[in-house]
Amino acid sequence: MGDIIKAACPCGLTSKQIYRGIGFGYFETGYFCEPAYCDTCGIVEGKDASKSFSKCPSCRSKVKFYNPQLNEQEEETTGEPAFSHYLAGKKQWHCPKCKQDTLKFENLGCWD
Ligand SMILES: [Zn+2]
Ligand SMILES: [Zn+2]
Numbered sequence: 774m775g776d777i778i779k780a781a782c783p784c785g786l787t788s789k790q791i792y793r794g795i796g797f798g799y800f801e802t803g804y805f806c807e808p809a810y811c812d813t814c815g816i817v818e819g820k821d822a823s824k825s826f827s828k829c830p831s832c833r834s835k836v837k838f839y840n841p842q843l844n845e846q847e848e849e850t851t852g853e854p855a856f857s858h859y860l861a862g863k864k865q866w867h868c869p870k871c872k873q874d875t876l877k878f879e880n881l882g883c884w885d
Contacts, residue, residue, distance in 0.1 A: 777881040778860070780808060780817040784871035791819035792884055807843060808860075808878070809836040815870035839866060 775794015781787045788808070795805045803823035810817045811829035820827040820836055822843050827836050838844055840859055860878050868876035 774885045775806070775883070777884055778808065779879045779881055780866075780876055781879060782868040782871060782873075782876040784868060784873070784875070786815060786817065786868055786870040786876065788817035789819075790881060791817075793819060794884070807838050807840050809838045810867070810869040811836050812869045812872075815868075817869065817876070 775792060778791050778793050779788055780791070791806065791808050793806055793808065796802075798804060804821050805823055806819045807822040808817055809820040809822075809827060811832060811834065813832050813834055814829055816829070816831070818830065818836070820838070822838060822840070827838075828834070829836050842859075864877065865874045866876040866878065867874055
């Protein structure tokens with residue numbers, strides 16, 4: 774269950790659709806997806822946020838999550854991830870391509 778979102782910035786950056794949220798296998802795999810970005814490559818992608826280290830698909834360095842809680846987590850998380858509505862809390866976000874805070878997330882719908 775979750776939202777389908779997409780990131781877009783006036784500089785031309787767009788992401789693929791990101792299926793944000795908890796997948797079917799969550800309770801077995803811990804997999805859940807959150808938008809993350811790579812400042813080196815200028816891309817935004819949905820990444821598995823249950824791992825403490827998610828790699829950029831092209832340069833292999835660590836990506837950063839937009840959810841500030843996920844970047845701070847160092848100890849193992851227990852229980853369900855906190856799905857705060859942090860994306861609604863800010864209108865414009867850091868764009869890894871033009872480095873301005875002009876990136877927006879569009880909500881395309883829900884999935885289940
Ligand atoms: Zn990269
Ligand atoms: Zn941009």
